[in-house]
Amino acid sequence: RYLNSLAQDNGKLWFGTAADIPGTAEQTDKEYLRILENPKNFGEITPANMMKFMYTEPEQNVFNFTGGDYILDLAEKHGMRVRCHNLVWSSQLSDWVTSGTWTAATLTAVMKNHIQTLITHWGDRCYSWDVINEALAGDGTFSSSIWYDTIGPEYFPLAFQFAQEAVEQTGKDIKLYYNDYGLESPGNKTTAAYNLVRELQSRHIKIDGVGLESHFEVGGTPSIADQVAAKKGFLDLGIDVAITELDVRFVAAPYYTAAGEATQAQNYYDSVASCMEVGRGCIGVTVWDFDDKYSWVPSAFVGQGGADIYNDTLQRKPAYYAIAEALTGA
Numbered sequence: 641r642y643l644n645s646l647a648q649d650n651g652k653l654w655f656g657t658a659a660d661i662p663g664t665a666e667q668t669d670k671e672y673l674r675i676l677e678n679p680k681n682f683g684e685i686t687p688a689n690m691m692k693f694m695y696t697e698p699e700q701n702v703f704n705f706t707g708g709d710y711i712l713d714l715a716e717k718h719g720m721r722v723r724c725h726n727l728v729w730s731s732q733l734s735d736w737v738t739s740g741t742w743t744a745a746t747l748t749a750v751m752k753n754h755i756q757t758l759i760t761h762w763g764d765r766c767y768s769w770d771v772i773n774e775a776l777a778g779d780g781t782f783s784s785s786i787w788y789d790t791i792g793p794e795y796f797p798l799a800f801q802f803a804q805e806a807v808e809q810t811g812k813d814i815k816l817y818y819n820d821y822g823l824e825s826p827g828n829k830t831t832a833a834y835n836l837v838r839e840l841q842s843r844h845i846k847i848d849g850v851g852l853e854s855h856f857e858v859g860g861t862p863s864i865a866d867q868v869a870a871k872k873g874f875l876d877l878g879i880d881v882a883i884t885e886l887d888v889r890f891v892a893a894p895y896y897t898a899a900g901e902a903t904q905a906q907n908y909y910d911s912v913a914s915c916m917e918v919g920r921g922c923i924g925v926t927v928w929d930f931d932d933k934y935s936w937v938p939s940a941f942v943g944q945g946g947a948d949i950y951n952d953t954l955q956r957k958p959a960y961y962a963i964a965e966a967l968t969g970a
């Protein structure tokens with residue numbers, strides 16, 4: 641039972657993973673790569689870091705495509721698609737951006753050049769782009785970022801407009817996404833995201849989907865009904881949704897008790913089942929990453945971990961089999 645095979649056969653969706661290569665230990669871990677590079681396991685890869693601003697434009701208007709190319713080459717070799725991630729975010733920016741002195745006009749020019757250069761360069765090797773990442777606070781207002789603080793709320797439609805112009809120039813079908821966490825259930829932030837989509841649509845600016853990151857805590861995931869309701873709200877606007885960064889972390893050790901893993905498995909099941917339940921329109925599930933060995937969680941949250949579907953020796957956990965059940969409607 642291979643998860644991407646099940647996803648393709650039963651739901652016409654993909655099952656994918658983030659991967660933080662090259663330049664990391666994963667790059668030469670044979671067992672890790674054996675799992676990653678099997679298209680029965682994964683039909684999609686998202687680069688965890690290598691397409692972000694600090695790596696792709698380290699100096700102003702000096703671009704580096706090496707890391708992104710590595711992921712794209714690997715994915716293409718194995719017939720996987722790539723969700724390209726991301727163009728405009730508050731984090732992992734180059735020093736010249738964060739320490740620069742900008743006006744709205746000069747920073748808008750920086751944003752436009754970055755967006756259009758990357759979209760143009762990689763073209764439809766990118767299935768989609770996360771044009772804007774994590775723009776909203778929990779109450780539904782815009783979060784502080786150099787983009788918002790300098791340009792104001794117009795930075796949001798402007799970024800999509802610039803992306804749309806670049807996509808139209810390529811003549812290819814490249815999907816444009818807004819990606820954020822906290823959109824997995826109804827609430828102020830989810831409503832604000834619906835309104836952002838409506839605003840773009842009312843101005844005839846292209847937006848094809850919203851990415852629901854789905855970083856959860858064990859025992860703390862929204863109900864299936866809430867996850868279905870939030871997704872339907874986006875689908876009702878005529879766009880796609882994808883689960884883009886699914887993981888379910890333990891907030892404290894131990895991470896590998898039978899009871900804990902059973903709860904975690906149920907939490908994974910609920911999220912994937914909500915995607916299956918809304919049917920066409922929830923077009924993929926991506927985990928961030930697939931294994932506890934290289935998960936981003938322990939370095940970001942002290943004491944937390946065990947978030948993924950393979951353990952720290954790359955063995956499948958109960959969550960893996962729960963996802964298989966969700967994908968087959970069991």
Ligand code: G3I
Nearest residue numbers: 658660688689725726731732773774853855885928936940
């Ligand atoms: O670049 C340095 C490198 O020079 C150094 O050798 C290395 C030593 O640990 O650190 C490197 O930087 C790290 C970078 O990942 C690349 O590995 C940063 O310290 C680390 O903070 C950074 O973490 C990434 C994080 O975004 C940053 O916010 C994670 O790998 C990445 O998985 C994570 O991904 C985000 C999504 O983009 C958006 N949604 C949330 C998600 C999880 O935070």
